[in-house]
Amino acid sequence: MNRALEFINSSKKSCFWSLFLKVFNVMLFYFLSLNSVSSQAWDSIQTPGNIYTYHHFISKENGWICTYEYFNGNYYKLFKTADGGANWVEVIVPILYLSNRHITGMYLFDSHNCIITCYYFNNQMQKTHCIISTANGGNTWDDLYCGGTSSIRLPEWPEQNSIFAISGYSTMHKSLDGGNSWSIFPTPNIICNSLFYFNIDTFVITGIDVLDDYSYFAKTTNGGNTWLKTEFPDLYYANSIFFINPNVGWICGRLGKIKKTTDGGNTWFDCYAGVDDWLQDIVFYDENNGWLVTDKGRIMRTYNGGQNWVTEFQSDTSLNNISLTPDGYLFASGCNGRIYKSAVNLSNILESNKHFHVYPNPASITLTVIAGIQNQTESRIELYDMRGKRVLATTTCQSETTVNVSFLPSGVYSCTVSNEKYRETVKVVKL
Numbered sequence: 117m118n119r120a121l122e123f124i125n126s127s128k129k130s131c132f133w134s135l136f137l138k139v140f141n142v143m144l145f146y147f148l149s150l151n152s153v154s155s156q157a158w159d160s161i162q163t164p165g166n167i168y169t170y171h172h173f174i175s176k177e178n179g180w181i182c183t184y185e186y187f188n189g190n191y192y193k194l195f196k197t198a199d200g201g202a203n204w205v206e207v208i209v210p211i212l213y214l215s216n217r218h219i220t221g222m223y224l225f226d227s228h229n230c231i232i233t234c235y236y237f238n239n240q241m242q243k244t245h246c247i248i249s250t251a252n253g254g255n256t257w258d259d260l261y262c263g264g265t266s267s268i269r270l271p272e273w274p275e276q277n278s279i280f281a282i283s284g285y286s287t288m289h290k291s292l293d294g295g296n297s298w299s300i301f302p303t304p305n306i307i308c309n310s311l312f313y314f315n316i317d318t319f320v321i322t323g324i325d326v327l328d329d330y331s332y333f334a335k336t337t338n339g340g341n342t343w344l345k346t347e348f349p350d351l352y353y354a355n356s357i358f359f360i361n362p363n364v365g366w367i368c369g370r371l372g373k374i375k376k377t378t379d380g381g382n383t384w385f386d387c388y389a390g391v392d393d394w395l396q397d398i399v400f401y402d403e404n405n406g407w408l409v410t411d412k413g414r415i416m417r418t419y420n421g422g423q424n425w426v427t428e429f430q431s432d433t434s435l436n437n438i439s440l441t442p443d444g445y446l447f448a449s450g451c452n453g454r455i456y457k458s459a460v461n462l463s464n465i466l467e468s469n470k471h472f473h474v475y476p477n478p479a480s481i482t483l484t485v486i487a488g489i490q491n492q493t494e495s496r497i498e499l500y501d502m503r504g505k506r507v508l509a510t511t512t513c514q515s516e517t518t519v520n521v522s523f524l525p526s527g528v529y530s531c532t533v534s535n536e537k538y539r540e541t542v543k544v545v546k547l
Contacts, residue, residue, distance in 0.1 A: 356408075
């Protein structure tokens with residue numbers, strides 16, 4: 117009996133300390149978040165749009181926006197800026213100045229090259245879909261593709277010669293030569309909401325099933341010939357997907373629901389934003405630090421990979437899109453022409469790695485990784501760009517390894533070091 121009482125008391129103490137540590141961690145996160153909110157400001161950018169706006173910025177200065185208008189029959193307009201939104205220039209797209217033209221996707225490769233997807237209704241009120249491109253900043257446009265029966269969406273991070281556009285109803289349009297020729301192949305029965313691209317063979321999509329309205333995740337590693345499909349009955353609507361590398365990714369949906377994977381989509385576990393908003397779009401800087409926007413105008417941030425979230429900014433209108441530029445700036449946009457900009461405060465990022473560090477950071481030619489490897493344990497060093505695409509990989513048994521990064525474009529990269537005992541990631545800036 118005494119031993120039983122001792123066991124019970126011991127269990128109570130264990131439960132108490134476990135609960136205490138959980139409460140302490142939540143409070144610590146809360147206070148850290150409060151400090152973060154005060155140190156990371158969101159600035160409002162004046163835009164020409166006044167109904168609905170979405171954006172694509174390639175730097176803190178250069179970006180394009182698409183605005184939804186009701187006036188004069190011109191439902192959509194494009195504008196571009198080269199000074200961070202202080203001034204805007206309209207981009208003339210002739211097809212948009214005919215009646216019933218709608219833009220469904222936009223991707224800006226640089227300040228000159230852009231692809232947009234759109235659809236229109238002919239005289240018989242039949243819907244036709246087009247993919248068009250410009251190579252001179254919108255002065256002239258070329259038709260890449262016309263046809264199909266449903267809305268076409270571009271992936272989040274396409275390559276300039278490899279274009280993957282997915283229709284709303286289970287059809288993929290693929291071009292590997294910049295739009296000169298196209299192939300069409302089926303996807304799982306998913307009304308696609310979001311597509312994330314790794315390379316010409318590997319990409320993932322999210323959406324809802326055409327039969328049961330459940331949310332789904334689907335992944336292919338062979339260019340779309342076969343798919344892994346995962347069902348999420350409790351996600352309600354898979355609005356957006358983001359992967360920081362081929363293993364770690366998040367899907368956000370309605371009523372504050374978030375799904376996370378650490379094994380490339382084979383298994384998923386639940387996260388929760390702590391609000392009942394519809395989570396519209398999500399982006400991550402590294403495996404710990406991420407942001408999302410909601411239909412109630414919140415910009416929320418996490419410091420621990422999505423376990424906890426805090427409202428960093430509150431807009432007076434719904435927000436629908438959020439993105440991160442290679443030079444470390446966040447842009448969020450939504451209704452009533454609203455766009456907000458914020459610089460990622462690197463000094464405010466909570467680095468959790470204990471087993472290695474890198475120098476110099478920023479780097480221009482070489483990057484040295486000190487991994488503290490013992491007993492000749494083999495470690496793998498990998499660099500990923502902000503698209504989640506791996507751009508460098510090497511293995512080493514040395515405690516100090518120098519790799520060449522001179523061939524990489526300027527921007528922000530994730531450096532991951534892993535072995536049989538740990539896996540950790542830090543951010544690296546390439547000059």
